[in-house]
Amino acid sequence: MTRDILHDGREADDFSDLETGMVQVMRTIYDPEIPVPIWDLGLIYGWTIEDGDEGKDVTIKMTLTAPNCPAAETLPAEVEQGVNALEGVARASIDLVFVPSYSMEMLSEEARMTLGFM
Template sequence: MNKEEWKKSIIEGLKEVYDPEIPISIVDLGLIYDLKISDDGEVYIRVGATTPACPVTEDIAYTVEQVIKERVPAKKINVDLDLETQWTPLMMTKEGREEFKRKYGYDIVQQWAETYGIELNENKS
């Protein structure tokens, strides 16, 4: 068992799982908070939601578990649904941010930063 290969395979699969509110993958939205694989083949993943009031959070957790089952022969899978950590657009990957711009026509990360007075550390070159 190669833990890094397992992680890569799981993340690849989770890129096909989309948030119902913002149709971007949960990976690119930054909703995968933690992913651990033990030496004996157990997978732990902590997943968030864009809003704790999301009515399909349990569906997302179920889908994450199914993706992991399809991707790796894990002995045990523990999906921890974290509704305490507040999601912000600043958690998005570069790919997620670009996809959001293509779909909605504006940069949600820039808008968020301006609204809340947050300095973004980006190279403007």
């Protein structure tokens, strides 16, 4: 199963229990320079969940606010560790992408309010 957040949006009403858990994890991880969770920043572009021999294999497509982001080493690792800890996940991995480029339009309404853009 593949989920394209850029196309389908962050507020899908048909998230599985695993997807809901993944979103909860992503709402606890903050960019160290911006007081907003990476989920609300729009850094998560989507994911693929496949059945593996020992559980679900999850590949998360994410980006950074800039290719030279100082958190490039830590944020993907935090997401990977958090999703790996979810029940039913055999393996989580990150596909770090920069296309399409990150832009402020990817911010959720909550993030826009937090950052004073509304």
